[in-house]
Amino acid sequence: MNQGSLRRRFAIGASVAVMLALVAAGFGLTGMFETSVRSRAAQELRSHLRILAANVRVLPGDILILDVEPPDPRFSAPFGGLYWQVGRGTRVELRSRSLWDETIALPPPQGGPAEPRVVEVPGPEGRRLLVVTRRVFIEGSGREPVRLAVGLDERELDVLREGFLEFMVPALAVLGLLLVGALSVFVSYGLRPLDALRDALAAVRAGRTRRVTGEFPAEIRPVVEELNRLVAAREGDLARARGRAGDLAHALKTPLAVLAALGRDVEAAGRAEGAAILEEVERLDRVVARELARARASASAGTGADTRTGHAVAPAAIVERLARTIGRLGGDDAPAVEVAIDPALQVGVDETDLLEMCGNLIDNARKWARSRVRVAVTPAPEPGFVQLRVEDDGPGLPEDGFDPVRGRRLDEGVPGTGFGLAIAKDMAEAYGGTLTLGRSDLGGLQADLILPIAA
Numbered sequence: 001m002n003q004g005s006l007r008r009r010f011a012i013g014a015s016v017a018v019m020l021a022l023v024a025a026g027f028g029l030t031g032m033f034e035t036s037v038r039s040r041a042a043q044e045l046r047s048h049l050r051i052l053a054a055n056v057r058v059l060p061g062d063i064l065i066l067d068v069e070p071p072d073p074r075f076s077a078p079f080g081g082l083y084w085q086v087g088r089g090t091r092v093e094l095r096s097r098s099l100w101d102e103t104i105a106l107p108p109p110q111g112g113p114a115e116p117r118v119v120e121v122p123g124p125e126g127r128r129l130l131v132v133t134r135r136v137f138i139e140g141s142g143r144e145p146v147r148l149a150v151g152l153d154e155r156e157l158d159v160l161r162e163g164f165l166e167f168m169v170p171a172l173a174v175l176g177l178l179l180v181g182a183l184s185v186f187v188s189y190g191l192r193p194l195d196a197l198r199d200a201l202a203a204v205r206a207g208r209t210r211r212v213t214g215e216f217p218a219e220i221r222p223v224v225e226e227l228n229r230l231v232a233a234r235e236g237d238l239a240r241a242r243g244r245a246g247d248l249a250h251a252l253k254t255p256l257a258v259l260a261a262l263g264r265d266v267e268a269a270g271r272a273e274g275a276a277i278l279e280e281v282e283r284l285d286r287v288v289a290r291e292l293a294r295a296r297a298s299a300s301a302g303t304g305a306d307t308r309t310g311h312a313v314a315p316a317a318i319v320e321r322l323a324r325t326i327g328r329l330g331g332d333d334a335p336a337v338e339v340a341i342d343p344a345l346q347v348g349v350d351e352t353d354l355l356e357m358c359g360n361l362i363d364n365a366r367k368w369a370r371s372r373v374r375v376a377v378t379p380a381p382e383p384g385f386v387q388l389r390v391e392d393d394g395p396g397l398p399e400d401g402f403d404p405v406r407g408r409r410l411d412e413g414v415p416g417t418g419f420g421l422a423i424a425k426d427m428a429e430a431y432g433g434t435l436t437l438g439r440s441d442l443g444g445l446q447a448d449l450i451l452p453i454a455a
Contacts (some may be wrong), residue, residue: 007191014183022176026168033164034157038130041152042118045132048072048084048150049116056086056094056148058140064093070150074098079124081153088144099124104151106133121151128154193220200224204231208312256281312454313351315358315377315388316343322355322362323375335369335392337362341377346454347386349431354451357427360420361390361447368394372442380450385433388449391440424449 048070055068064086069075074082075096085095085104092103102124110117116134123129129151138146193216200212211228263277323337347354365373369392380387424447425435433451440446 007187010187010191011184014187015180018176018179018183022172022179026172029168030161030165034161037157037160041130041157042132045118045130045150045152046116048082049132049134049148052084052086052148052150053134053136056138056146058138062140064088064146066094069096081156082151083123083129083153084148084150086146086148088146104129104131104149106131106147106149109133109135109147120154123151123153130154130157193217197224201227210235256284312346313349313354314343314346315354315386316341316345318351318355318358319362319375319377319388322359326362326366326373335366335371335373337366338372338374339376341375345377345379345386347451348454349451353427353431357424357449358388358390360424361388361449364420365390365392365394365445365447368392368444370394370444374440374442379453382450384453385450386453388451390447390449391442392444393440393442394444396439396444397437421447 051068051070052066056064056066059065066086070084072082074080075084075098077098078100080098083096083099083104085092085099087093095103104123105121107119107121116132119131119133121129121131131149131151133147133149135145135147137143196214197212197216197220200209200214203209204212211231212224214224216224259281260278263275263281266273266277267275319339319341323339326334326337349357362373362375372393374389374391376389378387378389379385421435421437428435428449428451431451433449435450436448438446438448
C-alpha cells in the first residue's frame, strides 16, 4: 500500500467515524431534548393540577364546582391544546372549555388516591395527549375520590422537537465539516514523518546518500534503524558477491591458461587435436567472461522491479575517457570519435558496469570502423530511460540475419573474444534496459543501449 492510499484510508476512516459519531450524537441529543421537554411539560401540568385540587369543592346535593380555573388562556379556546377535567368514577362532571363537548379517555385508576400518574391517551380530534392525573378526597364527596386530569396536546411537543432539529442538524453538519477538516490536517501532519522517510529512502535508492538520515519521531526511529541495517546488509552481500565473482575469475584464469598452453604444444607437435583444444578453451573463456559479467551486473542492479537501486552515474565522463583511450591505442590509424552527450544526464547503473558496457560497445565500433565512430547520449523515447547510441562506418551487420549478441565472432582476424556485445546486452537487461542493433546512417553498425535514468 502506498502512502497516498494510507492517507486516503485514514482520512476516509476518520470521516466515517466522525459522521457516525455525529449521527449517534444527534439521536442522543434528540432523545435527551424530548425527555427534558416532556419532563418540563409534565411539571407544568402538575402545577395546573394543584390549582384544580385547591379550587374544587362539593356543594350540597353532591354537586362538584370549581371556584377558580387555571389561568392559562389555552384552557378557554376550543381545542386550544391544553385541557382539564374533573369527575368521580367513570363520570366527567367538570371540564375545560377547550374540550368542547369531548372528554379525556383516562385509563383505569391505579395505586392510592394521592398517586399522580403521567400517561398518554387519545384526545380531541384524534390527537395524542400527555396527561397528568390524580385522585383526591374532598370534603363532602364521601368515600369516592375525585379524579383530576390535565392534558397537553403532544403536537406542541412535536413543534418544539422540530424546532430543535432545525437548529441541531445544521449545527452538527457544520461541526462535522470542521472535525473532518481538522482530522485531515491532523492526518497530513501526523504522516509527515513518513513523507520524510520516503524522501530519505529515495535518496538512498538514487545513490545520493548511503544511509537513511534525518530527524524522525521516536515512533519512526526503530523503522529507520532497521532500514539502515537492511541497506548495510545489502551492501555487504553485494561486496561479497563481487568478491566471489572475482575469486572465480582468478581461479579459472590459471587452469584456462594451462589448457591453452597444452593446446598450443599439441598443435606445435603437428597433432590435429591441438586446434580443437584451443578452440574449446577459447569458447570456455568467453562463456566464463560472459557469465561473470552477468552475475556482477545482477548483483549490482538487484532483483526488484525497480532496478534503479542506489546508483547515479553520468555517462559523459566515462565515454570521454574511453574516447581518449581509443586514440592512444590506435595511434595514427585510430578512427575519429565524435561525442555528443548531455553532461547532466545520469543513469541508475553501477559505474564499473557502465564502464564495461560502454567499453565493449565503443571498442567493438573501433575494431570495425574505417574512420569514424559516433557516440551520443540522449533521453530515450521511453520516459525514465537514457539512450546511449554507438555508430561506426564499418561493414555493419551481415544480410543473413546473424545476431552478434549471441556471442559468435564475425571475423576471426579481428582481435577479441566475440562476446562484447553479448555481455553488454546481458548487463543492460540486468538493469531493466535493452541493447538493440541496426544499420547506422554512417553505413556500419548502430548499437542502442537503453538504461534506466537515475532516480
